[in-house]
Amino acid sequence: MTDDQHSTDGHADLVVAVDVGGTGMAAEVLDQERTTHASATAATPRGDGAAATRAVVALIEKVLSALPASARPAVRGIGLAIPGLVDTVRGVALYSANVGWHNTPVRDRVQAALGLPVVLHHDVTAAGEAEARFGAGRGVSDLLVVVIGTGIAAVVIGGNRVVHGGAGQAGELGHVVVRPDGPLCGCGQRGCLEALASASGIARSYTTATGRAVTGAADVWARLGRDAAADRVWQDATSALADGVLTACTLLAPDLVVFGGGLAEAGQDLLAPVHQQLTERARVASVPSFARTELGRRAGVIGAAANARDHWNSTGASTSTT
Ligand SMILES: [Zn+2]
Known part of the structure; x- marks a missing residue:
């Protein structure tokens, strides 16, 4: 974890990236060069979708609290990679047996809880895209x-x-x-x-x-x-x-x-x-x-962050909640 000039002068463009797995979840705050500014992990509650959504929100709050206060305004939003069947356009977890999501509007719930825009992605796709773009x-x-x-x-x-x-x-x-x-x-x-x-x-x-x-x-x-x-x-x-x-x-x-x-x-x-x-x-x-x-275990968070940036860049803003 670094706390470099970029993160403290307010000019950096930071994304909170979260990779939700069947047993554990990892979060990192990443800048555009994929440098980690803060990180945290938590267990994934199994088979209880509401608890899993709360755990995602709590993990993001935890990783944000690890950032220096001066860097927090630079956080543009959240890239969230989740397992199972995912409707990335509507931001809905269609089905995830392990996590317990079933037609759950995960994007809107996390967005509402934290007041930051969220872009949802599929975990394996996020990891694969990251490996293709930045890895092996x-x-x-x-x-x-x-x-x-x-x-x-x-x-x-x-x-x-x-x-x-x-x-x-x-x-x-x-x-x-x-x-x-x-x-x-x-x-x-x-x-x-x-x-x-x-x-x-x-x-x-x-x-x-x-x-x-x-x-x-x-x-x-x-x-x-x-x-x-x-x-x-x-x-x-x-x-x-x-x-x-x-x-x-x-x-x-x-x-x-x-x-x-x-x-x-x-x-x-x-x-x-x-x-x-x-x-x-x-x-x-x-x-x-x-x-x-x-990229190893970081592939998912790196891909989730890159996907969120791509989405915001193509839609012109990170303030849209649609
Ligand atoms: Zn099979």
């Missing part, structure tokens, strides 16, 4: 950003533009079926990539295979090379990922695939076997380069 995807016009955590989602960027799809649901890579007889996915399909290769899917596969509980995929990763069951589960997951990425590459022909989310912390232990299997299997698709996220 800089300078690449056709890429995929694949985020692997409790689920798997992708952001598709073609010709320097994010492909949203008609219903805004492009990029659901986690629900591409790669094993038709595979395990049941939370969505109701069988053999989705997410059921096999998400962090939670890997942990579940290991427990199913061994009867041993693990706290997450990091535990399985830590056992590679000295636990044959962990090696097998990891092999199955990377094989499924290679098939899912092959499907995406055959359709979209990206030059680069950037991996983010918690599982990407495994680095080359994840990327190398996926890339090797992709190379072995690809006959039609050209094999893209792989990279790890450069």
